[in-house]
Amino acid sequence: MAQIYDSLKALINPDMVSKAASLLEEDPHKVSGAVSSIVPGLLGVILKNGRTPQFGNILEEAGKLDIASNIEKVFMDKPSKKQQNIGDDFLQHLLGDKAANFTDSIAKESGISKVATNGLVSMIAPVVAGFLGQKMVKEGWSLSGLFSELNKEKSGFLNMIPSGLASGLGLTSLFNSDIASGLKVDKIKNETKGKFRWLIWVILLAALLLALFYIWKSCSKPVESAVIAVTDTVKEEATAVVDEVKEKIATELILPDGTKLNAYTDGIEDQMIAFLNSDEYKNSDKEQLKDKWFNFDNIEFKHGSGSVLTEESYPQLDNIVRILKYYKGTKVKIGGYTDKTGNADVNLKISGERANTIKAYLIKGGLDAATIGAEGYGDKFAKYPADAPDADRAHDRRIALRFVK
Secondary structure, eight states: OOOHHHHHHHOOOHHHHHHHHHHHTTOHHHHHHHHHHHHHHHHHHHHHOOOHHHHHHHHHHHHTTGGGGGGGHHHHHHOOHHHHHHHHHHHHHHGGGHHHHHHHHHHHHOOOOEEEEEEEEEEEEEEEHHHHHHHTTTTTOOHHHHHHHHHHHHHHHHGGHHHHHHTTHHHHSSOOOHHHHHHHHHHHHHHHHHHHHHHHHHHHHHHHHHHHHHHHOOOHHHHHHHHHHHHHHHHHHHHHHHHHTTTTTEEEEEEETTTTTEEETSHHHOOOOOOHSSSSHHHOOOOHHHHHHEEOOOOOOOOOOOOOOOOHHHHHHHHHHHHHHHHHHHHHHHHEOOOOOOOOHHHHHHHHHHHHHHHHHHHHHHHHHHGGEEETTTTTOOSOOOTTTHHHHHSSEEEEEEEEE
């Protein structure tokens, strides 16, 4: 009987990896390396978190869809809605709020972008779910029987999981003593390397100070000028930092009904209130409002996620709810945007997920669903190329809001 891990490796063959690399616009060798980490990583997480009736139901549903028999379609075309839902349920059940840890570790290990890693995981998840589901639906395996087989095989795939991923997801308890010892040795090596690197920097710093001393002894005036120049540079940088801080000064906004909002001066809340009270808004028609977007300036999604917001995001979203509740009947549209890195289809998908996540939060806050629209634009309106500095591309990664009449 072929082992589960070996069978999954055989299913995802080099031709499919090549197609995935083309779709994600990544190097095939790097994508192959990512696949070699994703598959054992998912099996490891299944061993840790999958012993639940709910997970068994997910696998049975995946088995009924017969995904494993049509695996080429997953890597060539967009998965069907049912396949996508199975993959999402599969990952959500296993990873929960650690989904970003999973994709971040794989991206770092393989060298492909986080967006591409997220897309690759989305392709592989339904395949793994479908393969295991077939074992249950077509071959009559029970969930306990499946786990019994995985436990027999675990020494063959756990050592393929990157150590950073294993520790980040709490998988080290599954490892046998040899693997655990290997991780410990790696940790000791890394700590030793870190200490040695620190010693090198101390030696270099000492050499630099000694060189500066001799320069000062031989020619004090130029050194003094150099110190002044450095001081001026530091002052300029400090001024720039102060200016940046000034851009996000906390303030208290008060709506006409007395509702107080903790926000930023000239932040999205401040801009929205000013615009809603202006003649420009009152006199604008539907077409004129299309190009008037307001960028959220204090919301953030967890890395690689289209649906999980950070805790810091909620105060601003709550402010938006309060503003729109006061200005009753006001209609808005949420837009999601990405930069040009990664695959355009993946970018479009994640931008749409993020826009709809914001919409869902506003509705949950008590706003009428009929007054809120949402759309993801991907990298369609990105201004900077994929190889631009991240500081520039960051301007293209945003969530915005506009009013609708």
